[in-house]
Amino acid sequence: AQTVTQSQPEMSVQEAETVTLSCTYDTSESDYYLFWYKQPPSRQMILVIRQEAYKQQNATENRFSVNFQKAAKSFSLKISDSQLGDAAMYFCAYRSAFTDKLIFGTGTRLQVFP
Amino acid sequence: IAGITQAPTSQILAAGRRMTLRCTQDMRHNAMYWYRQDLGLGLRLIHYSNTAGTTGKGEVPDGYSVSRANTDDFPLTLASAVPSQTSVYFCASSDERGNNEQFFGPGTRLTVL
Numbered sequence: 001a002q003t004v005t006q007s008q009p010e011m012s013v014q015e016a017e018t019v020t021l022s023c024t025y026d027t028s029e030s031d032y033y034l035f036w037y038k039q040p041p042s043r044q045m046i047l048v049i050r051q052e053a054y055k056q057q058n059a060t061e062n063r064f065s066v067n068f069q070k071a072a073k074s075f076s077l078k079i080s081d082s083q084l085g086d087a088a089m090y091f092c093a094y095r096s097a098f099t100d101k102l103i104f105g106t107g108t109r110l111q112v113f114p
Numbered sequence: 115i116a117g118i119t120q121a122p123t124s125q126i127l128a129a130g131r132r133m134t135l136r137c138t139q140d141m142r143h144n145a146m147y148w149y150r151q152d153l154g155l156g157l158r159l160i161h162y163s164n165t166a167g168t169t170g171k172g173e174v175p176d177g178y179s180v181s182r183a184n185t186d187d188f189p190l191t192l193a194s195a196v197p198s199q200t201s202v203y204f205c206a207s208s209d210e211r212g213n214n215e216q217f218f219g220p221g222t223r224l225t226v227l
Contacts, residue, residue: 009154035215045157045204045218091156100145100164100208101172102216104156 002027004094006105013082014113020067021077021108023092031097034068034075039089039107048090051075053097079110087112116140118219120205126225127195135190135222137205145208146188147172147216148180150201157204163188195226 003026013019025034036048051059051068058066063080079086092105118139127133139146144165149157149172159172163182177199179191188207192199205219 004156006156043202043221045206047215050215100216101147101159101162102157102206104149104158106154106156 002029002094002096002103004092004103004105006092006108008108009106010109010111012111012113013079013086015082015084017082018078018080019082019110021079021090021092021110023075023077023105025073025075025092025094027073027094027096029096029098033095033097034066035093035095035102036064036066036075036077037091037093037104038086039091040085040087045091049077082112084112084114086110118205118207118217120203120219120222122222123220124223124225126227127192129196129226130194133192133195133224135192135203135205135224137188137190137219138186139188139205139207139217139219140186141207141209141217142185143207143209143217144185146182147206147208148178148188148190149204149206150174150199151204151221152201160190160203195224197226200224200226 005024032053034051038046049061067076089107093102121136147162148160151157161180163169203222206216208216
């Protein structure tokens with residue numbers, strides 16, 4: 001069975017600085033998708049970024065980028081130029097190419113200080 | 115309606131009572147899901163439906179049932195609520211023909227006393 005591990009329950013960063021959130025996963029499959037979701041205090045789950053395992057190039061969405069290391073089964077999220085609005089819970093998630101079901105990590109709470 | 119709606123937003127329920135959480139989407143997505151979110155555990159899949167008329171069990175299905183009579187609606191029922199079912203419940207949907215993204219509803223906070 002696949003598992004997703006987020007080893008940092010909490011992280012903090014100063015406004016305008018860069019922070020990296022860690023995620024590792026375990027799978028025997030070669031074709032899958034990885035996601036980072038943001039959950040602000042409003043509780044809404046918001047997709048931040050997506051990575052297809054067959055793509056070697058790391059995904060980027062504005063200030064958000066990932067470091068996808070397939071051999072190491074690592075999928076970290078880098079937030080550049082952090083803003084107060086980035087404060088939230090961040091969840092890493094895995095999805096097999098053969099099912100629609102997401103497997104989530106336990107989340108990392110990010111605090112952003114002015 | 116735009117996206118996914120859930121009702122109620124929050125509910126306090128006595129143990130032993132029956133409760134149905136409602137979920138409706140207007141995106142014509144084939145697949146729908148129910149997750150529960152608990153502190154320190156992330157989101158865990160309760161039940162899912164790949165298409166209208168079919169359902170399947172997720173990671174934590176015990177004590178819950180679902181039905182999928184049509185494409186838009188995917189209610190989750192707790193037949194006899196217990197305190198361990200206190201949680202935040204999220205409904206989600208996805209279109210396997212699309213980019214694999216799951217869209218989430220706003221969640222229902224359920225407290226079972």
